[in-house]
Amino acid sequence: MAKKGILLVNLGTPDSPSTADVKRYLDEFLMDPRVIDINPIARTLLVRGIITPFRSPKSAKLYQAIWDPKTGSPLLHYSLLQQKALQERLGDEYMVELAMRYQKPSIESALERLKTALVEEIQVIPMFPQYASASTGSVYEKIMGLVGKWPTSPNISFINSFHDNELMIETFADNALKYNPETYDHVLFSFHGLPQRQLVKADHTHNHCLKSSSCCETLTDVNRFCYSAQSHHTAKLIAEKLNIPKEKYTICFQSRLGNDPWVQPYTSEIVAKLANEGKKRLLVFCPAFVADCLETIYEVTTEYGDEFKSLGGEHVQLVESLNDSPKFIEALAGMVSPPAP
Incomplete structure (x- = not known):
């Protein structure tokens, strides 16, 4: 039986707390027209001419302050734990992948893994409880832009928000x-x-x-x-x-x-x-x-x-976030629709 693909997508994180990696992350993030929704030329001048050159060194120091020497980025660490826990909760009928809207693991690579596994459908859960164009909307646009280039594609569905879960x-x-x-x-x-x-x-x-x-x-x-x-x-x-x-x-x-x-x-x-x-x-x-x-x-x-x-x-x-709380993993599992018979 073909599996159903589940794609968890969070915002993103630098590969490391170095200035170069933080600059690369901020550049991709802030150049998204859904994040800074202004004239493209003005956005380029603002982001690449002012924000990232001056903000990257400062932000790198902040990331260094929270970076764990063993587990790295807290956001990626907890996201990986969420992926693993949801996979264990759903079982072999599902294939749970994790992606970040910006940087790694990329949405493109996660979708390729799901395509290679021949999943019969993909359910996308943007990991943002409240809907916003700059977060959930950007995930929609990115995924549909990539899948739209495939010769064939499975059914794809999205969770719009779960603010009241x-x-x-x-x-x-x-x-x-x-x-x-x-x-x-x-x-x-x-x-x-x-x-x-x-x-x-x-x-x-x-x-x-x-x-x-x-x-x-x-x-x-x-x-x-x-x-x-x-x-x-x-x-x-x-x-x-x-x-x-x-x-x-x-x-x-x-x-x-x-x-x-x-x-x-x-x-x-x-x-x-x-x-x-x-x-x-x-x-x-x-x-x-x-x-x-x-x-x-x-x-x-x-x-x-x-x-x-x-x-x-x-x-x-x-108050700590949801992280890998078993109750939150159960909440995610409840958002997943069952695979087709």
């Missing part, structure tokens, strides 16, 4: 329980940021995004594919699971780039605001990430932690 929500909640959330002054749900213009582009009604600043706070039929609305919904579900009252948590967005307005409020500004209000202990979730990486391990724990302390705070505690 019950087992995923439970995993984040379980990871937080060991820190006793009720003992913290405030809880942050910090999601990866996006330029505001990308949310407006995703509004097919062309007016919903412009009606009010609170349009993302409730998930509806109109904004159900909106990254910000899905992020708010994820945070609310985790808060409800842990009985965190609304006044005790804030939804915010990190990792902005450039001077254009991004989705707000910004995590850095919220951290400063809470410190100025006299808050001493913060608990931080990053529910846009399924594996711990630079944005969680370093940006939250070190950058925001140091900033918070410099303003009078005492401690910022990161």
Whole structure:
């Protein structure tokens, strides 16, 4: 019986924390027109003329700070564990492959392995709980561009998002329980940021995004594919699971780039605001990430932690990501449709 192929795709990571490898990764990532969605000439000048030459050495130092001498990149390490665990959970009727949208293991090589194995169909699971054009949408485009060149291809399906997956929500909640959330002054749900213009582009009604600043706070039929609305919904579900009252948590967005307005409020500004209000202990979730990486391990724990302390705070505690939690592997398995008889 032919196997069904499962392709897990995460964002990507440099091959090493060297400046050259980080530059290569940033160049591929930021040159994606879905990531920096501006005029191609302007994008090239911005990325290759300004961002990567100046940012690569700085980013390399950050990667060096989180790089494990034995397992290397945390994102790749946990992604490989997820692949292995899902393969074991699904069994021999499936072939589970892992790819990164940028750098290695490449999507092209993973697809070639699935094609060589003669799988009867391929189900793609972009490892981004909330849909965004710059992440999930980019994966769609890359895969269809490659498979579209094949003389023949199997059926291909995609998981659009899993922002409200019950087992995923439970995993984040379980990871937080060991820190006793009720003992913290405030809880942050910090999601990866996006330029505001990308949310407006995703509004097919062309007016919903412009009606009010609170349009993302409730998930509806109109904004159900909106990254910000899905992020708010994820945070609310985790808060409800842990009985965190609304006044005790804030939804915010990190990792902005450039001077254009991004989705707000910004995590850095919220951290400063809470410190100025006299808050001493913060608990931080990053529910846009399924594996711990630079944005969680370093940006939250070190950058925001140091900033918070410099303003009078005492401690910022990161809630670990989903990583290879058995419950999250079960969540992935639940997304997989059974092979054809």
